[in-house]
Amino acid sequence: xxxxxxxxxxxxxxxxxxxxxxxxxxxxxxxxxxxxxxxxxxxxxxxxxxxxxxxxxxxxxxxxxxxxxxxxxxxxxxxxxxxxxxxxxxxxxxxxxxxxxxxxxxxxxxxxxxxxxxxxxxxxxxxxxxxxxxxxxxxxxxxxxxxxxxxxxxxxxxxxxxxxxxxxxxxxxxxxxxxxxxxxxxxxxxxxxxxxxxxxxxxxxxxxxxxxxxxxxxxxxxxxxxxxxxxxxxxxxxxxxxxxxxxxxxxxxxxxxxxxxxxxxxxxxxxxxxxxxxxxxxxxxxxxxxxxxxxxxxxxxxxxxxxxxxxxxxxxxxxxxxxxxxxxxxxxxxxxxxxxxxxxxxxxxxxxxxxxxxxxxxxxxxxxxxxxxxxxxxxxxxxxxxxxxxxxxxxxxxxxxxxxxxxxxxxxxxxxxxxxxxxxxxxxxxxxxxxxxxx
Ligand SMILES: [Zn+2]
Numbered sequence: 001x002x003x004x005x006x007x008x009x010x011x012x013x014x015x016x017x018x019x020x021x022x023x024x025x026x027x028x029x030x031x032x033x034x035x036x037x038x039x040x041x042x043x044x045x046x047x048x049x050x051x052x053x054x055x056x057x058x059x060x061x062x063x064x065x066x067x068x069x070x071x072x073x074x075x076x077x078x079x080x081x082x083x084x085x086x087x088x089x090x091x092x093x094x095x096x097x098x099x100x101x102x103x104x105x106x107x108x109x110x111x112x113x114x115x116x117x118x119x120x121x122x123x124x125x126x127x128x129x130x131x132x133x134x135x136x137x138x139x140x141x142x143x144x145x146x147x148x149x150x151x152x153x154x155x156x157x158x159x160x161x162x163x164x165x166x167x168x169x170x171x172x173x174x175x176x177x178x179x180x181x182x183x184x185x186x187x188x189x190x191x192x193x194x195x196x197x198x199x200x201x202x203x204x205x206x207x208x209x210x211x212x213x214x215x216x217x218x219x220x221x222x223x224x225x226x227x228x229x230x231x232x233x234x235x236x237x238x239x240x241x242x243x244x245x246x247x248x249x250x251x252x253x254x255x256x257x258x259x260x261x262x263x264x265x266x267x268x269x270x271x272x273x274x275x276x277x278x279x280x281x282x283x284x285x286x287x288x289x290x291x292x293x294x295x296x297x298x299x300x301x302x303x304x305x306x307x308x309x310x311x312x313x314x315x316x317x318x319x320x321x322x323x324x325x326x327x328x329x330x331x332x333x334x335x336x337x338x339x340x341x342x343x344x345x346x347x348x349x350x351x352x353x354x355x356x357x358x359x360x361x362x363x364x365x366x367x368x369x370x371x372x373x374x375x376x377x378x379x380x381x382x383x384x385x386x387x388x389x390x391x392x393x394x395x396x397x398x399x400x401x402x403x404x405x406x407x408x409x410x411x412x413x414x415x416x417x418x419x420x421x422x423x424x425x426x427x428x429x430x431x432x433x434x435x436x437x438x439x
Contacts, residue, residue: 089333113336139243183306212262241265254291270381284364
C-alpha cells in the first residue's frame with residue numbers, strides 16, 4: 001500500500017528513479033503537518049554551509065521540505081473533504097447501488113479517491129517536479145513531456161488501484177474484524193509480484209531502456225561483475241537526460257526481471273572508474289538480496305501499523321460515523337478515512353524504513369569500495385552527486401528523518417576517503433564474495 005518501490009534506488013536520495021512519476025499515495029495528518037512546517041522552517045535556518053556545499057543547496061532542500069509537507073497536507077485535505085462534506089457517504093451509496101456489491105463499490109471508491117487526490121495535487125506536482133527543477137537548473141524536461149508523464153502516471157495508478165484495490169475491499173467485507181491480518185498476509189505476495197512486474201511493465205512507460213553502447217566500458221563492468229559471480233547480470237542504460245540532468249543508478253526487479261540500471265547522465269558525467277564504483281555499489285544490492293530485506297522491513301512495520309489503523313478507524317466511526325456516512329470500516333464511505341489513517345501511520349513507519357535503507361546503502365558503499373579499492377573514485381562520485389542533487393553537507397533534521405533514505409552525501413564522501421582496510425592488513429567484510437584482486 002505504500003508508494004515505495006523497495007528495489008529501485010539510486011546513489012542519490014531518491015528511491016523511486018528520478019523523473020519517473022511515482023504512484024501518488026496517501027499522506028499524513030494536518031496537526032502533524034502544522035508542527036512539521038514550523039520545525040522544518042526552524043531546521044532550515046539552522047543548516048550551516050561549508051566549502052563543499054553547493055551554493056543553492058540549503059534553499060533547494062528547504063523548498064523540497066516545503067513541497068513534501070504541502071503534498072501531505074494537500075492529500076489529507078482531499079480526504080477530509082470526502083469525510084466532512086458528505087460526498088463520501090453519497091458516493092458510497094451510489095456505487096453500492098450501481099455496482100451491485102460492497103467489494104466492487106469499495107474497489108471503485110479506492111480508485112476514485114486516489115484519482116481525486118492526484119488530480120487535486122497536479123498544481124503542486126507541477127511546482128515541485130517541473131517549475132522548481134527548472135529554476136535550479138536540474139531539469140531538461142519539456143512541459144509537454146511532463147504533462148504526458150503525469151497523464152500516464154494517472155492511468156497507471158488507476159489501473160493498479162483497480163487491479164489491487166479489490167484485495168483490501170474483499171478482506172474488509174469478508175473478514176470484518178480481522179481484515180488487517182488478512183491484508184498483512186496478502187502484502188508479501190503482492191509486494192513480490194509488484195517488484196517483478198514494475199521494471200518490465202511500468203518503468204518503460206516513462207523511460208527508454210537500452211543495452212550499453214560503450215563496449216569498452218561494458219567489458220570493464222562485466223569483468224568487475226564476474227568477480228562477484230554476476231558476469232551475466234542484465235545492465236541497462238536509462239534515458240534520464242530526457243527529464244533531468246541528475247546522474248544515478250538503481251537495481252530493480254526480482255527473479256527473471258532483476259536488472260542493474262545506469263542513467264545516461266551518469267555515463268556522461270562520471271569517469272569510467274567512478275562508474276565502476278557505482279556498479280560495485282549496485283551489485284551489492286543485486287547479490288545480497290536487498291530487495292528481500294526491504295520487503296521484510298516493510299512487513300515488520302506494517303503489522304502494528306495496520307492494527308493501529310483498524311483500532312483508530314473503528315473508534316472514529318463510532319464517534320463520527322454518521323457524518324462520514326459509514327458505520328463500519330467495510331463500507332465504501334470509510335475508504336477516505338482508512339487512507340488518511342494510512343498517511344498518519346506512514347509518518348511513523350517511513351522514518352523507520354528510511355533508517356533501515358540508510359544502513360543497507362552504507363553497506364553497499366562498503367561493498368563497492370572493497371570491490372574497486374578506489375577511494376578517490378568513490379569520493380569523487382559522491383562529490384559530483386552532492387553538487388548535482390544540491391545537498392548541503394549537513395542536511396537539516398527534517399530531511400534526515402523524513403526524506404533521506406541514503407546516508408548524507410558528506411558522510412558518504414568521508415567514508416569513501418577513509419575506508420581502506422586492504423592497505424592496513426585488516427580483513428574485508430565482503431572479501432569472501434570477491435574473486436581475485438582488483439585491477
Ligand atoms: Zn544503493
